[in-house]
Amino acid sequence: MSNEQRSKSTSDSEEVAYDPSSSHYDVLECSCPDCDNVILTIGNDDPPMSCHGEPMQRVTDVEMRIKSPDVRQVLLQAFGLPKAALDICLCVIGEGPLSANEVATELGYDRSTVTRYLNKLSELGLLRRSELNREAGGVVNVYHSVDLERMRRDTLVGFYIWAGEAASLIEQANVTKKDYLESNSNRDLPDVFWESSLDD
Numbered sequence: 001m002s003n004e005q006r007s008k009s010t011s012d013s014e015e016v017a018y019d020p021s022s023s024h025y026d027v028l029e030c031s032c033p034d035c036d037n038v039i040l041t042i043g044n045d046d047p048p049m050s051c052h053g054e055p056m057q058r059v060t061d062v063e064m065r066i067k068s069p070d071v072r073q074v075l076l077q078a079f080g081l082p083k084a085a086l087d088i089c090l091c092v093i094g095e096g097p098l099s100a101n102e103v104a105t106e107l108g109y110d111r112s113t114v115t116r117y118l119n120k121l122s123e124l125g126l127l128r129r130s131e132l133n134r135e136a137g138g139v140v141n142v143y144h145s146v147d148l149e150r151m152r153r154d155t156l157v158g159f160y161i162w163a164g165e166a167a168s169l170i171e172q173a174n175v176t177k178k179d180y181l182e183s184n185s186n187r188d189l190p191d192v193f194w195e196s197s198l199d200d
Contacts, residue, residue, distance in 0.1 A: 015065045028056035040163070042156075075155075078162040079124055084109060085117040092118075092127055097142040099132075118143050125154045 030037040030051035037051050038059070048055045075081050081089070091106055092098055100118055104111040121127040125146060132142045145151070 015067055027059040027062070029059050030054075031057050040160075074159065078159045079126075079155075081117075081120075084113060085121060088114055088117045089121050089126055092121075092143045093145040096127075097130070097132070097144045099140050099142050103143070124158070126151060 025040060025042045028039050028041060028049055031054055032052050035051060037056075039049060039056065041049060050056060072083075072086055075086055075089075076083070087107055088103055088109070091103055095106065098106070100111055100115045103109070103118065104114040107114070118127065118129070122129045122143065127143045128146050129141055129143055131139045133139055146154075
């Protein structure tokens with residue numbers, strides 16, 4: 001797929017609504033009226049998740065629609081990886097093991113850029129680095145794909161951590177909004193409320 005096609009597929013993502021009957025995941029909430037515990041589950045929910053000793057209930061009344069993400073958007077947002085890093089990661093996964101010079105030649109990127117992102121990808125656990133003895137002498141670092149099961153787990157856990165941080169920000173913003181409205185009942189919420197309140 002060309003870069004142009006990838007960009008188009010990302011920007012043309014269709015809006016989706018949460019459909020409990022056909023989703024590969026579930027959004028569950030506590031049945032206790034005084035609890036605001038909401039969780040995301042993927043895969044087999046057996047035994048079912050519980051809160052306060054009672055099974056959690058599947059959320060069915062969501063009307064919000066979102067743009068369906070693609071894997072590049074998720075990796076970019078969750079791991080802070082720009083397009084160049086994603087290209088480098090996919091190149092090593094598909095063609096590796098490769099040295100930084102080989103990746104740079106394959107993709108046409110500057111070697112310093114490739115080296116920086118290879119090190120970042122290794123730190124994140126998306127790639128692994130090892131040393132290779134050259135026939136002509138000397139040692140060169142080469143980069144490999146990690147075990148696919150390990151990558152699956154690590155990227156999923158990384159995404160959950162990112163999603164948890166994002167959920168905390170949303171909750172913080174909503175609490176701040178509530179406090180503002182309670183203290184300023186005769187004033188409208190300012191247009192820049194979200195930005196100004198979270199920068200405090």
